[in-house]
Amino acid sequence: xxxxxxxxxxxxxxxxxxxxxxxxxxxxxxxxxxxxxxxxxxxxxxxxxxxxxxxxxxxxxxxxxxxxxxxxxxxxxxxxxxxxxxxxxxxxxxxxxxxxxxxxxxxxxxxxxxxxxxxxxxxxxxxxxxxxxxxxxxxxxxxxxxxxxxxxxxxxxxxxxxxxxxxxxxxxxxxxxxxxxxxxxxxxxxxxxxxxxxxxxxxxxx
Numbered sequence: 729x730x731x732x733x734x735x736x737x738x739x740x741x742x743x744x745x746x747x748x749x750x751x752x753x754x755x756x757x758x759x760x761x762x763x764x765x766x767x768x769x770x771x772x773x774x775x776x777x778x779x780x781x782x783x784x785x786x787x788x789x790x791x792x793x794x795x796x797x798x799x800x801x802x803x804x805x806x807x808x809x810x811x812x813x814x815x816x817x818x819x820x821x822x823x824x825x826x827x828x829x830x831x832x833x834x835x836x837x838x839x840x841x842x843x844x845x846x847x848x849x850x851x852x853x854x855x856x857x858x859x860x861x862x863x864x865x866x867x868x869x870x871x872x873x874x875x876x877x878x879x880x881x882x883x884x885x886x887x888x889x890x891x892x893x894x895x896x897x898x899x900x901x902x903x904x905x906x907x908x909x910x911x912x913x914x915x916x917x918x919x920x921x922x923x924x925x926x927x928x929x930x931x932x933x934x
Contacts, residue, residue: 734894739896743898744896745817746854747816754814755769758795761810762801772793778872781842781867782866783844784870787843788808808845821916822854826859831932832931836860839882874901879906894926895911896913898915903915
């Protein structure tokens with residue numbers, strides 16, 4: 729049965745539906761695995777990351793600039809494949825959004841800061857194309873949250889108003905911005921808390 733108040737549910741991916749794609753935890757894990765200098769790695773990462781996540785370079789090019797300023801005993805492919813192996817879906821969270829979408833007759837869209845390569849892997853491995861009605865990735869649209877245009881693009885594609893839209897994210901700042909734009913915004917802390925917050929909005933969750 730369609731929910732009369734809400735038309736669409738928007739959600740982030742990393743930190744909500746599974747692990748973050750490319751974050752400090754993963755870079756530190758790679759640095760430890762290959763005995764790399766973390767500070768130098770982070771310095772190079774910060775110089776390149778915005779361009780990568782906005783879609784102006786491939787994952788392999790980004791890795792080349794960050795990890796291979798000198799000859800290494802490992803390859804770009806090894807780093808990439810390790811990053812893929814560390815990208816883990818959270819089935820309980822994915823199933824919750826699938827149920828809420830189906831039980832309430834909602835559209836579901838994913839809006840995420842994601843760079844090329846790792847994103848493509850996650851879409852395939854986690855079944856995100858089958859889960860969502862549409863997906864907006866920063867590398868495809870050359871902008872990234874906290875750019876307010878990311879949320880506005882989602883509304884424009886869905887032809888929805890903020891007041892009939894829900895947004896879920898694990899990052900408090902992005903939840904705050906979405907709320908300021910008029911979304912019903914939920915900070916994801918756990919699958920249980922998100923389920924409870926959705927139920928308090930009058931949505932069927934089970």
